[in-house]
Amino acid sequence: MNNLINQKNEWREVLKIVKQLDPKKLEIIKSTLPILKEHGETITKHFYQRMFKNHPELLNIFNQTHQKTGHQPKALADAVYAAAANIEDMSKIIPALERIGEKHRSLQIKPEHYPIVGENLLGAIKEILGDGATEEVLDAWADAYEIISDVFIRMENKMYKTTEAQPGGWGGFRDFIIDKKVEESEIITSFYLKPKDGQEIAQFIPGQYITIKAEIPGEINTHLRQYSLSDRPGQDYYRISVKREDKKENDIPAGIVSSFLHHELQAGDILPITAPAGDFYLNTESPLPVVLLSGGVGLTPTISMLNSILDSQLKRDVYFIHAARNSRVHAFKEHVLALTKENKQVKSFFVYDNPSDEDRTSKTIAKEGYITLEWLQKILPTKEAEFYFCGPEAFMRVINRALKQWEVPSDRIHYEFFGSFGDLDANIE
Structure with missing residues (x-):
């Protein structure tokens, strides 16, 4: 850092x-x-x-x-x-x-x-x-x-x-091989990427991303997309976990790159990527507890942060809060539950807005509906913490507004926009 x-x-x-x-x-x-x-x-x-x-x-x-x-x-x-x-x-x-x-x-x-x-x-x-x-x-x-x-x-x-x-660093795009694909939920798949040249790879700070270059057959242009790294640093691979963006009702077509990654690319295929980047990252020097809030595929950087905190044996309490529609689209659920069971410093909470009957009887849901300020104040022992959040823009606006209303200092509120930048403070009263 x-x-x-x-x-x-x-x-x-x-x-x-x-x-x-x-x-x-x-x-x-x-x-x-x-x-x-x-x-x-x-x-x-x-x-x-x-x-x-x-x-x-x-x-x-x-x-x-x-x-x-x-x-x-x-x-x-x-x-x-x-x-x-x-x-x-x-x-x-x-x-x-x-x-x-x-x-x-x-x-x-x-x-x-x-x-x-x-x-x-x-x-x-x-x-x-x-x-x-x-x-x-x-x-x-x-x-x-x-x-x-x-x-x-x-x-x-x-x-x-x-x-x-930097050690393992490079300029421009470098070819990486897809070592394996792992299905994390019905709509999210992880890609483990290793350098084609077999050489060292650059370190990153949990929360950062890489840019991939997708050269899709039949497409005139190449397509660049940025994906958060979803595992801890210090390994011989990078992992990205990609949501398949299906066609939406408002004339927005299916995601051309996510569809290509999910349906066309397999283990052994090549992806050119740039070195890790990004200004959203875990502050490893703060002694305060860490609150990780995510919605949907926004959990990719927070999973990296969670894995990194435990791997580095930082003595900080971690509150991992994830919102999803239900367990079918909830990636890394079992991984987080296992970490929670194995580490007393970790507490995890899952919030589903459209749970199945099985979800309701599983007793793994902390709340049905949506995250609210009142609920956060009940489950968190203090607001004296570092807050990190990522997810759909509407989700992030709700979280940002809640933290501001709770009077959490701005320098302890950290968030990442997927895609184009936005202003979460707009229209906050």
Whole structure:
């Protein structure tokens, strides 16, 4: 974890040396921020359409499902607004910068991509705002983008070098062999990945993820997806546990990559992956109890944390709380029950919102329905703990709101978004 602590300091050092925006242009940026906030998603949707038309090769990097759902345009709009709003002192948003930088490094975003993004972003602003995007306004935003992109390029260059130089580290994509597939539930399957070259693999901190490159027959473009590592570090393999995303009613098709992994790939097949990344990780230096909350496949990073705490023999109480529809889709249930039985420091609680009759009689359900603040306050002896949670966005909003209402300090609330970033604090009263 020390490397990531050093990385935060490096962000601060980079921010000290970037050039400052001209005061006149700064005033223009400030005056146009409300317009950006109002039209941000429209601009970013148009930006992606424009960029993919001009540079179709970038379809090999960006998740097209997130384009269809609107998650990615919204995430970009929020990120651009936050960076521009804090351009005088971006140290205020270092956690957001770090999160984006980690994702960029994992996806192999390089310096040559930034001018392409800048050109098409400015073009989209001009085309959406029309007469409101005067030459003066566009010139100010061009300078602001140059400053913001310079921060990311400098920092990501350091991240690439550090990642490649670490023991077992590598740059770009490295071929891994699927050693075995294990069905964890009706919809979640684990993939054990070992390096094709047989050499050492990089360590990671529990909670981090890898990016896989899926080259699917019949598909024009490659598909990149990020999956949390679901087992402890220090082994000769990485494990990812993938939910099969079936077709949804709201015209969202079945997950092309998850379907490929579940139905097409078998033991012995090759998956290219990037080295572990991510800013969501277990703080191993805190003495406080650990509360791990997950919904659905969001348990993948929390399982890694649980396994790691017990393997490292950290003397910390662990409360493992998982929400699922029922036992049929509940992965790692028996594993967690076994760890709970074997380790007095672990207490586990399962919450099902649609349990079967067998689930009800099994006496392994702590609660039927959903996790609530009142229930958390009953089962947890204290709020003086480190809270980690991951799952569907609606689940995470409920958990985040509950912890804020319980007045848990923000620095002890940690969460991971699968896919595009979001703001869990939006609309909290």
